[in-house]
Each structure stands twice: as C-alpha cells, then as structure tokens.
Amino acid sequence: MNIINKVINKSEAKRVMKQLAPRPSSIISSTNFHSKYLFIVISLLSYLITILLTSFVILIGQPEFSALSIGMIQTSLISWVTLIFIIFIIISYIIIYGTHTSIIYNRNTINILIQLGASNNFVISKIVYSFTKIGLTAGLTGSFAGLITIIFINPFLLQISGLFNNISDLVVVSSNSVYAQYYIFILIPLFIIAVCSISSYVTVKRLVKKYY
Amino acid sequence: MADTLLSLENVYHRYSISRDIFNDISLNIKEGDFYFITGSSGAGKTTFLKLLSSSLRPTSGSVLFSGVNLNTIPQNKIYLIKRKIGFVFQDFRLLPHLTTYENVALPLKVQNKKEKNYKKDVVELLNWVNLEHCTHSYPNYLSGGEQQRAAIARAVISTPKLILADEPTGNVDYENSKKILSLFSEMNKLGTTIIIATHDESLISHKRASIINIENNGIRIRSK
Numbered sequence: 001m002n003i004i005n006k007v008i009n010k011s012e013a014k015r016v017m018k019q020l021a022p023r024p025s026s027i028i029s030s031t032n033f034h035s036k037y038l039f040i041v042i043s044l045l046s047y048l049i050t051i052l053l054t055s056f057v058i059l060i061g062q063p064e065f066s067a068l069s070i071g072m073i074q075t076s077l078i079s080w081v082t083l084i085f086i087i088f089i090i091i092s093y094i095i096i097y098g099t100h101t102s103i104i105y106n107r108n109t110i111n112i113l114i115q116l117g118a119s120n121n122f123v124i125s126k127i128v129y130s131f132t133k134i135g136l137t138a139g140l141t142g143s144f145a146g147l148i149t150i151i152f153i154n155p156f157l158l159q160i161s162g163l164f165n166n167i168s169d170l171v172v173v174s175s176n177s178v179y180a181q182y183y184i185f186i187l188i189p190l191f192i193i194a195v196c197s198i199s200s201y202v203t204v205k206r207l208v209k210k211y212y
Numbered sequence: 213m214a215d216t217l218l219s220l221e222n223v224y225h226r227y228s229i230s231r232d233i234f235n236d237i238s239l240n241i242k243e244g245d246f247y248f249i250t251g252s253s254g255a256g257k258t259t260f261l262k263l264l265s266s267s268l269r270p271t272s273g274s275v276l277f278s279g280v281n282l283n284t285i286p287q288n289k290i291y292l293i294k295r296k297i298g299f300v301f302q303d304f305r306l307l308p309h310l311t312t313y314e315n316v317a318l319p320l321k322v323q324n325k326k327e328k329n330y331k332k333d334v335v336e337l338l339n340w341v342n343l344e345h346c347t348h349s350y351p352n353y354l355s356g357g358e359q360q361r362a363a364i365a366r367a368v369i370s371t372p373k374l375i376l377a378d379e380p381t382g383n384v385d386y387e388n389s390k391k392i393l394s395l396f397s398e399m400n401k402l403g404t405t406i407i408i409a410t411h412d413e414s415l416i417s418h419k420r421a422s423i424i425n426i427e428n429n430g431i432r433i434r435s436k
Contacts (some may be wrong), residue, residue: 025323028311111307116294117265118322120288168409 002147023194026104027113028126034132038098039138046142048193052087053184054150071119088179088195095131102127103207110212120208126196127204135196141188147185213243216276216371217405218264223273225259233259234270236430241407243373246400248416249409257409259377260426264407266293266319278373295323298367302379304359306351311337312362319370334369341365341395357388364395368404375399377408381415386431389415 059065065073103110110123218241220305225234233256237327241247249257263275264266275282277293285293298319306315313334314321320330338344341361351359367375377396379390393415400406410416416423423434 027307027318108305109307112293112307113318113322115265115294115299115305116319116322116366117291121292122322122324 018123026126026130026206028102028109028123028128028130032162034101034105035099037136037139038131038134039093041094042134042138042192042196043142044190045091046139047086047146048142049084050143050146050184050188051149052080052084053188055147057184062132064160088191091192091195092199095196096136098134099127099131099200099203100207102130103211110208113212119178120205120212123208124201124204128201131200132193132197137190141194143185143188143194146188216240217245217278218274219246221274221276223247223262223263223270223275225256225268225270232429233261234431236273237431239260239424239431240432241405243405244246245402246419246421248408248419248421248423249407250411250416251427252424255426256427256429257411258378260424260431261299261378261407264374265297265299265376266290271420275395295319295370296373297435298370298372299364300367300375300377300380302382304351304363304383306359306362307368308351308364311348311350312343314353315351316365316369318366320427323370330369332373335368337365350357355419356384357391359419360384360388360392361395364392372404374407375404377406379410379412380408381410381412387413393418 068076106127113123220237220239223237224232226232232310233423240278245428248364249260251257259268263270264277266275267284273411277296280293282290282293306312306320310318316337317327317334321327321333332408337345341364343358343361346354346358346362351362354362360383363365364377364380367377375396375398380396382411384392396406396408397419408415425432425434
C-alpha cells in the first residue's frame with residue numbers, strides 16, 4: 001500500500017511540475033512575417049529546381065538526346081547547371097537578407113541574451129537553427145510538390161510533344177527514371193538545407209562579431 | 213575577513229573629447245557587501261554599473277572581478293564573467309514572447325543546462341518572489357511589480373556572486389519598492405553582493421548600506 005502511495009505521489013508531483021513548468025518555446029522568435037515569406041519563396045525555388053533536374057534526368061535518358069552532337073549536349077548541360085546554380089545563389093542571397101532582417105528584428109532579444117551570459121556561439125546556433133528549419137521544410141515541400149508534378153504531368157507532356165511513338169515507350173522511360181527522381185527528391189532538400197545553414201551561419205557570425 | 217570581489221583601479225572613462233564621466237576613481241567592493249549608488253540624472257550611475265558588469269571597458273585604468281582584469285579578457289570570453297553577475301534593469305527587459313517561467317529560466321538555458329536539472333529550482337524561485345500564479349503568463353499580462361520580481365528571479369536563478377540593479381524601483385509603487393528591497397536584502401543575507409543604482413531616497417532610508425555617491429566625475433563613499 002505504501003509503494004502504491006509513493007507511486008501515486010510521484011506521478012502527482014510530476015503532473016504538477018509539468019503544469020507549472022511548460023515546454024519552452026523558441027528563444028529567438030521565428031513566428032514573424034519574414035520566416036513565412038522565406039518559406040514560400042524557398043519552396044517555390046525548390047520546386048523549380050526539382051522540375052528542372054528531373055526533366056533533365058528524363059531528357060538525358062532519351063535516345064534522341066544521345067544522338068545530338070557533343071557541342072549541343074555540352075551547351076545544354078552547361079545551361080542546366082548554370083540555371084540550377086543561379087537558383088541556389090538566389091536562395092543563398094534570400095537567406096543572407098533574411099538573416100540580416102532576423103538580427104535587426106531580434107536585436108533586443110540578442111542584447112538581453114548576451115547580458116544574461118549567452119556566448120556568441122549560442123546566439124549563432126539559435127539563428128542558424130531557425131534558418132535550417134526553414135530550409136528543411138521549404139526544401140521538402142518544394143521537392144515533394146515537384147516530384148508529384150513530374151510524376152503526374154510529365155508523361156502527358158512527353159506524349160503531347162511526340163517524343164514517343166506509343167505508350168509502351170513512355171512506361172519504360174518512366175520506370176528507368178524513377179530511381180533518379182527519388183534521388184533528386186532526397187538530394188534537393190539536403191542541398192537547400194546546406195545552402196540555408198551555410199549562408200545564415202556565415203552572415204550571423206560576421207554580424208554578431210561586428211555588433212556584439 | 214571577506215575577499216575582494218570587485219576592484220576599480222584608477223578608472224578613467226570618457227564618452228567623447230568634451231565629456232568625461234569618471235576621472236581617476238578607485239574602489240574595492242568585498243563579497244557580501246550591499247551598496248547603493250546615488251547621483252543626479254546623467255551623473256554616470258548606469259555607466260558605472262556597465263563598467264562593473266563588463267558591458268563597457270574603461271578608457272584607462274582597470275576593473276578587476278574576482279581578480280580577473282576585465283580589460284584584458286578577450287571579447288569572446290566576456291560571457292563567462294557575465295554568468296557570474298545578475299543584472300536587474302529599470303525597464304525589466306523580460307522577453308515578451310516567453311512565459312514568466314521561461315524568462316526566469318533563461319540564464320540557465322543560455323548556459324546549455326538541461327531543463328530537468330533546473331525545473332524545480334525555477335518553480336521554487338517563482339514561489340519565493342510570489343509569482344507562482346504567473347508561471348504561464350506572458351510579461352505583458354503582469355503588473356509592473358510582478359515584472360520586476362520576475363526580473364529579480366531571473367537575475368538570481370544562476371546564483372551569481374554579484375547582483376547589479378539599475379533603478380529597480382523606478383517603475384513601481386512604494387509598496388512594491390519595499391517588497392523588492394526585501395528580496396535584495398534576503399539575497400544579501402545569503403552572501404550575494406548587491407549594488408543598486410537609485411535616486412529613490414525612501415529606498416535608501418529603508419536599508420542600512422554603504423552609499424557610493426557619483427558627483428563631479430568622481431565618487432564619494434559613505435559607509436554604513
């Protein structure tokens with residue numbers, strides 16, 4: 001009976017403690033306007049990269065593509081790579097701008113944190129984490145939406161463009177490219193996370209060193 | 213005989229060529245001391261606290277905290293000193309998007325301490341400052357006195373050696389001023405050094421403590 005009472009008391013104490021001490025929220029506020037704006041823009045860019053990369057993967061799998069001259073293949077390769085590179089540069093620029101805005105928006109919070117004994121690394125990690133989270137969610141959303149678009153729309157587009165003579169070719173090409181599509185689905189969010197975290201880290205480190 | 217906690221040696225500070233704030237001041241503050249800093253508006257009370265809290269470096273001279281020269285400590289290591297000092301601001305400076313509990317726990321959180329290790333301490337401290345009913349409340353829903361008590365709880369949660377308070381009763385009524393002073397007195401009895409900048413004469417009259425008066429770019433100490 002004594003043991004039962006002890007267990008009940010312990011669980012009651014835990015319940016009271018849980019009520020008194022709620023789950024902590026984010027120290028650096030990320031529920032502001034610019035994080036939602038960043039999420040939408042990066043999702044769209046991630047969607048664009050997915051569409052571009054997947055269509056490129058499908059295209060290089062075509063016998064018609066192999067039949068092209070080397071110059072043509074090189075030109076198209078360079079164009080594609082440049083386009084994707086430019087999109088990553090845009091994402092990086094958006095994140096740098098967002099980091100500046102975040103630091104200005106949260107300057108009072110950062111000042112208080114530093115006064116309370118937060119190290120520069122603590123402040124940097126909190127800000128970089130918020131942008132990495134945006135990169136992860138936006139990257140996954142964009143690439144998933146891109147993948148869905150490719151899977152459902154691309155066969156019809158290819159059929160319309162007359163690249164295939166009959167529906168059996170279409171099925172073969174689609175199944176060949178399906179693994180590459182899955183790789184793209186995984187790789188794009190990873191690249192976007194890397195771009196977001198590196199861009200925000202470099203920016204916030206420079207700014208924190210300069211102002212705090 | 214208590215050890216020296218803070219030591220100012222020939223401190224000289226100026227904001228611009230035409231504005232000297234301190235001119236060759238020297239002072240020793242021992243562990244467990246209680247000081248009031250007084251002076252007219254603009255005399256340099258806040259600047260003095262900033263020099264003591266390592267938020268500002270003097271133009272010349274040295275400030276020693278537990279024997280460590282704050283002038284020579286690298287900028288990226290200053291946070292180690294700040295963790296040993298609790299600061300109470302006149303305008304409270306609680307983070308509006310965090311609850312009272314989260315605000316009080318903040319100094320421990322920035323030290324990357326695990327919540328399970330300090331949860332109980334924060335709840336006990338909230339009881340000590342009579343804010344147990346405000347645990348979930350956001351600062352905007354607290355009165356001035358409650359916000360200041362939360363700010364005091366935040367300053368003492370990490371058991372600092374020194375507590376600096378800049379006009380802690382500036383935004384609260386007389387009754388709350390007395391409550392706040394009694395909290396500081398209790399902390400002082402436990403061995404914490406307290407330095408309060410104020411121009412509230414009624415506050416000074418309630419506590420027997422040494423007074424540092426800032427005037428004419430210097431200081432004048434009136435022992436208790």
